[in-house]
Amino acid sequence: MYKPIRDYAIIGNLRSAALVAKDGSIDWKPAPYLDSPSVFAAILDDKKGGKWSIAPSGSYDAEQEYLGQTNILITRFTTRTGVAELIDFIPAQPGRDMKEIEKAEVHRKLVCAKGVCELKVEFSPRFDYARGETTLSLMEHGIAVYHEGNKRGELVGPGAYVLDENGASCVLRMEEGETAYFTFHYHDTVPEEWEAPHHEKELEATKKFWEDWVHHCDLNTCAFAGPWHEMVVRSSLVLKILFFEPPGSIAAAATTSLPEAVGGKRNWDYRFSWIRDSAFTLQALFLMGYDAEARRYMDWLLRECCNVEAFQPEDMQVMYGLRGEKDLTEEVLSHLEGYRGSHPVRIGNKASLQKQWDIYGSLLDTVWRIHRFDPTYEIPEYTWDIFRKLAQYVVKVWREPDEGIWEVRGGKRHFVYSKVMCWVALDRALKIAEAYGFEGEIELWKKEKEAIREEVMKRGWSEEKKSFVQSFDSTGLDVSLLLLAAVGFIQGNDEKMLLTIQAIQRELSLENGLLLRYTEAVGLHTRKEAFVPASFWLIDALALAGQKEEAREHFIKMVEYANHLGLYAEQMDPSSFEFLGNFPQAYAHIGLINSAFYLADETRFEEKKKITYTRPIETV
Numbered sequence: 001m002y003k004p005i006r007d008y009a010i011i012g013n014l015r016s017a018a019l020v021a022k023d024g025s026i027d028w029k030p031a032p033y034l035d036s037p038s039v040f041a042a043i044l045d046d047k048k049g050g051k052w053s054i055a056p057s058g059s060y061d062a063e064q065e066y067l068g069q070t071n072i073l074i075t076r077f078t079t080r081t082g083v084a085e086l087i088d089f090i091p092a093q094p095g096r097d098m099k100e101i102e103k104a105e106v107h108r109k110l111v112c113a114k115g116v117c118e119l120k121v122e123f124s125p126r127f128d129y130a131r132g133e134t135t136l137s138l139m140e141h142g143i144a145v146y147h148e149g150n151k152r153g154e155l156v157g158p159g160a161y162v163l164d165e166n167g168a169s170c171v172l173r174m175e176e177g178e179t180a181y182f183t184f185h186y187h188d189t190v191p192e193e194w195e196a197p198h199h200e201k202e203l204e205a206t207k208k209f210w211e212d213w214v215h216h217c218d219l220n221t222c223a224f225a226g227p228w229h230e231m232v233v234r235s236s237l238v239l240k241i242l243f244f245e246p247p248g249s250i251a252a253a254a255t256t257s258l259p260e261a262v263g264g265k266r267n268w269d270y271r272f273s274w275i276r277d278s279a280f281t282l283q284a285l286f287l288m289g290y291d292a293e294a295r296r297y298m299d300w301l302l303r304e305c306c307n308v309e310a311f312q313p314e315d316m317q318v319m320y321g322l323r324g325e326k327d328l329t330e331e332v333l334s335h336l337e338g339y340r341g342s343h344p345v346r347i348g349n350k351a352s353l354q355k356q357w358d359i360y361g362s363l364l365d366t367v368w369r370i371h372r373f374d375p376t377y378e379i380p381e382y383t384w385d386i387f388r389k390l391a392q393y394v395v396k397v398w399r400e401p402d403e404g405i406w407e408v409r410g411g412k413r414h415f416v417y418s419k420v421m422c423w424v425a426l427d428r429a430l431k432i433a434e435a436y437g438f439e440g441e442i443e444l445w446k447k448e449k450e451a452i453r454e455e456v457m458k459r460g461w462s463e464e465k466k467s468f469v470q471s472f473d474s475t476g477l478d479v480s481l482l483l484l485a486a487v488g489f490i491q492g493n494d495e496k497m498l499l500t501i502q503a504i505q506r507e508l509s510l511e512n513g514l515l516l517r518y519t520e521a522v523g524l525h526t527r528k529e530a531f532v533p534a535s536f537w538l539i540d541a542l543a544l545a546g547q548k549e550e551a552r553e554h555f556i557k558m559v560e561y562a563n564h565l566g567l568y569a570e571q572m573d574p575s576s577f578e579f580l581g582n583f584p585q586a587y588a589h590i591g592l593i594n595s596a597f598y599l600a601d602e603t604r605f606e607e608k609k610k611i612t613y614t615r616p617i618e619t620v
Helices: 196-213 229-241 275-287 292-305 358-373 381-397 416-436 442-459 479-483 495-508 532-544 548-561 586-598 602-606
Strands: 008-012 017-021 025-030 038-040 051-056 061-066 073-078 082-089 105-124 134-139 142-147 150-156 162-164 167-175 179-185
Touching (some): 008 229, 073 105, 229 586, 275 586, 358 381, 358 416, 381 416, 495 532, 532 548, 532 586, 548 586
Antiparallel strands (some): 017 025, 051 105, 105 167, 105 179, 150 179
16 A cells, blocks of 8 residues: 655665655665665555565554654654664765675664564565566575575564565564664675674764764854754755765655656656756755865766866756766656556656756856855866856857756747856856956857846746746746746846746645646646745745745745655645655755745844854765
8 A cells, every 4th residue: 555655754875765654664765776776666566666664563653753863764663562663774884985885785773662562574675676586585694685586685684584475574572672683785794794783883873974964053153043943954964865975966856756646647767966956955055064065066077977078068968877877768667557556657867868058057056156155166277168168058059949947848948947047157157257267258158148138038028927937928937937036137126026926926826835837738747736846936035025024934834844754745735735756855955945044034144154164074
């Protein structure tokens, strides 16, 4: 039986991630990496996908929380006879190179905290998205797992397992104070990995890893001090899980093919690094004092994706694989039924072949933000050569249509947001050139920047709607227009911006502050479901317009829509507030961080430059 998406938690370690339901079942886990084929995928097919469940045999109540400011999860089961705690984590691996990362693991510590508990363990791995045959055999210390006849891993843990066609299961009777350790290894184990000290050492090291990285601040000066501080910190921890290290790339989400509408066809693989999404992620983390991630990402993008020696702007893709792969061929897994019957299930992403002009503004804006955060940041001449070529390419293509931020599959248009981000690209290129004394086509960039503004004001504004519109000469509205002030294209209190906010609230608002993406159907997009990040964009736009009280009211509502752990998905059903789309989704958590900052105390907001943070340590 499928569980609500909002019932899941995420654990991860910057290499891979897993979703753990409130009933103690791991229903999504690719191995060994975030973008690898799944071992457990019950969230995409509850019969075929595979899972690993630990839960009481009888009836129980369950609750979940994270262990302090870490990504270690505690699921607490309360039964008629006792209380059991299940502690789940993926061990931190700082400093290991890619060869060592093959040693992928998931650890589960089970403790009887009170009374007597009877718990059932069900282990049903299904390698390669449940393609091919996965078989199990009993071993002295657990279960060996084979796929297509080749050994692929081991489950280490106590219990008298019974094997059947579905997998393995056992029942444990535990008394107060007793502890059991379980580990799924994507490799052969050695005896020391079977013992309690090994598990406790891994748990302590992982706890320290997250506590060392997480945002440390003086709450007397922190821009995020207040009732939402913990949610902001949790959002940053979610974003950090989506980093893929050592390369330094950033995934947009941890899952694939969770539908934007149940039964719909918009089921995409988000386990890739979008230039746009990555830029948004880095911008949010800048506000919390992190810059090492931005430097590492830029190094990765320029080194692995841009081919510095022979860079051609037209070859830059909107997204790459987590190691810089360019071929992200899309494939349908027809043997999986999809979440609640929502098919097709897809891996890969055909949108990697699209042209989306906003990525150049996103990239150059990130570079400019790094400089503003640290004016000593060095940009070598060969790197400036890439940025200069990008600016020249924007001059060449901004008048042409593109597929836009929504990655439509229904033809190119002159999307206003794309044009504005072309303006951003030239604006930031000019700022970078001035700050570093670089040569460039300065006068041409100034001229084209002004031409973009004039064209947007002329063809991107509708007198009929009294609003900026989705594409040139149209009357459709689009929530991406709420970002125009945030990127500096227009003042937040400009009359045109105020009217645009009003129009979007009038035509795109659903119940309780939720928003649709746009008024006009585009490609395969549906209009029924709310796009969660858009509500945060509205909050930002209202704050920048000086309407902070209204913005604050919207923010309070959005905080209430988070799940029990402070997590968000990409979409939401406005009638039931059930999560839809890939989970957890970076955009939503970026939005929460940004909005919390915009709603900070006026003095702290204006004096952001005076805020000092305890700087996070390097993790790799």
